[in-house]
Amino acid sequence: MLLYKIFIDPFVQMGASPDLFVQTLWEGLVAGVLYALIALGFVLIFKASGVFNFAQGIMVVFGALTLVGIYEILVRWGISQENVAAFLALGLTIGVMFLLAFAVERIVLKPLVNQPDIILFMATFGLTYFLIGFGEYVFGGSSKVMIADQLYLPKGFIDLKILGGVVSLQKIDIAAAVIASIMVTGLALFFSKTRIGRALRAVADSHKAALSVGISLDQIWVIVWFASGLVALVTGIMWGARSEVSFALEVIALRALPVLILGGFTSIPGAIVGGLIIGIGEKLGDFYWGALLGRGIESWLAYFIALVFLLFRPQGLFGEKIIERV
Amino acid sequence: MRMKALIIAAAIGTVAGSAFVATASAEDTIYVPLFTYRTGPFAVSGIPIANGMHDYLEMLNQRDGGIGGVKLAIEECETGYDTKKGVECYETVKDKKPVMINPYSTGITLQIIPKASVDKIPVLSMAYGLSASANGTYFPWIFNAPATYWDGASVFVRYIAQKEGGVDKLKGKKIGLVHLDAPYGKEPIPVLEALAKDYGFELVLYPVPAAEMLNQSSLWLNVRRDKPDWIYMQGFGAMNPTAVKEAAKIGYPMDHLIGVWWAGNEADGVGAEGKGYQSLSFTNIGTNFPVIQDIMKHVVSKGKTQTTKDEVGLNFYNRAVYNAILIAEGIRNAQKLTGKKVVTGEDVRRGLETINLTEARLKEIGASDFAPITRVTCEDHNGHNDAFLVQWDGAKWNKASENIKPITDKVIPLADAAAKDYAEKNAGWPKRTEACDKSS
Structure with missing residues (x-):
């Protein structure tokens, strides 16, 4: 009976309600693209500095709260056209994310050049708690509503009557998938085809060697932290529009961990493919096999999928195989 | 150096000062x-x-x-x-x-x-x-x-029985419990299980791990497949507005989604999307x-x-x-x-x-x-x-029912048995020695 429930019944269900199967795939795809986007923020900084940026999650919250906070201030100051205020707020928030990247480079990273990676990692812990406190001081702890309408993000849904049922596509999810895909592709091309991208790879290999050939470590770090900040802002806007803008968003960023385990900490394609595998895998797993395990299994299923992959590819899907000889 | 000394002196002064304030105020407050x-x-x-x-x-x-x-x-x-x-x-x-x-x-x-x-x-x-x-x-x-949460869950059951046309009409119905996967969220499960047994409805649990509060799409796909007739929600914090949004997204009838009294924050209504969503309450x-x-x-x-x-x-x-x-x-x-x-x-x-x-x-x-x-x-x-229901109209909560009594003939014996069980399982649980005051 148990074997039937594991190996037969889910596939019978898929065949019996193909619309639900397609709906699950769609939900997984949207989640996967967003996970990929979050993972990309981690990968960029890891490639540039060899550091797992623990603050990536709070940067998502900080970006989204800053956007909504600045928008509210602009409206209070009398900018009556909501869309103008929203795009002005977006521009200013991008500026804030740049200032944050600059400040992180100057105050946190620069004094720690050539220190062991664990020191830099711990510094990102400090940055996390500083941003939590600073964010709560400035914006308060209450949740806010993302200014999705004002930014012309679509709302409503499209019902596709197919496969003998209905597949419902939320327009915000379509927008999230499209924007995230464009952003992931753009950043992947930027960091693989441009001079800065090559410099980034040199920095990733060795800080000292990169400095010796004239690469400005300061500049690279500001660029990658700014790029990660932008990724965090977009993530915050999309997740915020799907749920709410609050400090709970920080937890979402940790969903990228199994993606990183799977895709490798240094691979941009790994982040993309890993995100999709985790997103689709966890939705299908929870939907068709979740009831066997008491439901609500998503939080650990993603790690399980990643660990199974690691059994076969310990370096991750696209990670480089490192052989250290004694 | 002078600066450092000043900071240390200021810190010592502050600590000493606050200790004094605490001591002085503790006696007459x-x-x-x-x-x-x-x-x-x-x-x-x-x-x-x-x-x-x-x-x-x-x-x-x-x-x-x-x-x-x-x-x-x-x-x-x-x-x-x-x-x-x-x-x-x-x-x-x-x-x-x-x-x-x-x-x-x-x-x-x-x-x-x-x-x-x-x-x-x-x-x-x-x-x-x-x-x-x-x-x-x-x-x-x-x-x-x-x-208690058991009273709340039983008020929910009494309410849906009224809506369905009597307790006997609950037989064969499917009732979902969307709950935070934490002690708070699990609290109503025993009473709902007992009532499911007594009244013949099927209870389906939908736990939401704290880490998944903002990521509930697969849970609500399960709801779409299972088609529960009514859903009781024991949620909190960011879980609630996300659940209400997801329920609206799958087209779940919003007035059949009823939250416990801690799922009735203004933010939980999520604007126009949550119109019709109901929550228990006991304060106006x-x-x-x-x-x-x-x-x-x-x-x-x-x-x-x-x-x-x-x-x-x-x-x-x-x-x-x-x-x-x-x-x-x-x-x-x-x-x-x-x-x-x-x-x-x-x-x-x-x-x-x-x-x-x-x-x-x-x-x-x-x-x-x-x-x-x-x-x-x-x-x-x-x-x-008693508790009553409030309903979200897209902008604010409005009272939506008269007071509803909990099913005390079921809840109180269960609570008493659970209290006895708690004391037995915790070895050395003290017997009550505190006297009762006359006015109680």
Whole structure:
């Protein structure tokens, strides 16, 4: 009976309600693209500095709260056209994310050049708690509503009557998938085809060697932290529009961990493919096999999928195989 | 170097100064710590609750000079709704002689319950915490008036039975429980399982792990497939608005989604999308009550709070004001019973056990038609009060039903059995030795 429930019944269900199967795939795809986007923020900084940026999650919250906070201030100051205020707020928030990247480079990273990676990692812990406190001081702890309408993000849904049922596509999810895909592709091309991208790879290999050939470590770090900040802002806007803008968003960023385990900490394609595998895998797993395990299994299923992959590819899907000889 | 010396000197001065203030004030005040969460994923619920409790107690300080002429020393301890931090808060405040603890988290309450009788500090878990602790014989130090989570779940079942045309019509129905996968969220499961057995409905559980509060799409796909006739939601914080949005997304009939009283924050309605969503309640909403007007006059307008004017009177704010009314009644009763002005935790335990908020008493304190009539006795620390439904109209909550009685003939025997079971499983659980006061 148990074997039937594991190996037969889910596939019978898929065949019996193909619309639900397609709906699950769609939900997984949207989640996967967003996970990929979050993972990309981690990968960029890891490639540039060899550091797992623990603050990536709070940067998502900080970006989204800053956007909504600045928008509210602009409206209070009398900018009556909501869309103008929203795009002005977006521009200013991008500026804030740049200032944050600059400040992180100057105050946190620069004094720690050539220190062991664990020191830099711990510094990102400090940055996390500083941003939590600073964010709560400035914006308060209450949740806010993302200014999705004002930014012309679509709302409503499209019902596709197919496969003998209905597949419902939320327009915000379509927008999230499209924007995230464009952003992931753009950043992947930027960091693989441009001079800065090559410099980034040199920095990733060795800080000292990169400095010796004239690469400005300061500049690279500001660029990658700014790029990660932008990724965090977009993530915050999309997740915020799907749920709410609050400090709970920080937890979402940790969903990228199994993606990183799977895709490798240094691979941009790994982040993309890993995100999709985790997103689709966890939705299908929870939907068709979740009831066997008491439901609500998503939080650990993603790690399980990643660990199974690691059994076969310990370096991750696209990670480089490192052989250290004694 | 001079700068460093100045900083150290300033720090020493501050510490010494604050120690002095604490010592001087401890002698002539009543210390009321409030465990709050103004930060973290649950702050959306925690902020109005913290504000409501603080503002009522502060209003008593400003208007009446405290209770019985003794000022209340109100101190918040930030838990972030984290059980570990809550226990740390408890350990921090217990030496300052608090008259009671308000944990504001079922997880924290469960950790503190065994400590209460040892440290002689009563715990007030107002409409949350362990449902079985309503039994005063087994839990003389724990109070959870005016209703338990088991009462709430049974009110939900009674309501849907009314809507379906009778209890017998529940047979064969599918009822979902969407719950936070934490002690708080799991609390109504035993009573719903028992009622499912008695009334013949099928109970389907949908747990939401805290890490997945904002990521519920697969849960709601399960709901779409299972098609439960009704859903009860025991959610909190950011979980609720996400669930309401997801329910709307799959086209679930919103008036068939009913939240417990902690799933009825204004943010939980999520604007127009949540229109029709319902939540249980036992306190009324708005500012048109003398008690709220006094808070506005003596606290909010004087800037002695973190609350803005438009936050006063919202659902959770008013509920927290009711919580603070219970705190104040407990202290006031303790002063009457002992004849002392500055009362202790042991005195306030007796005070809480003699709470009798009649209609006349509610009117006297400006809370008529604001809060439920509440009576606590030695045996019953809860009251198992009625609840009613409020419905979200897209912008605000409106009262949507008359008072509905919990199914007490099922709930109370279950709670008593659970209390007995708790005591048996915890070896050495003390038998009640505390005397009952006459007025209870």
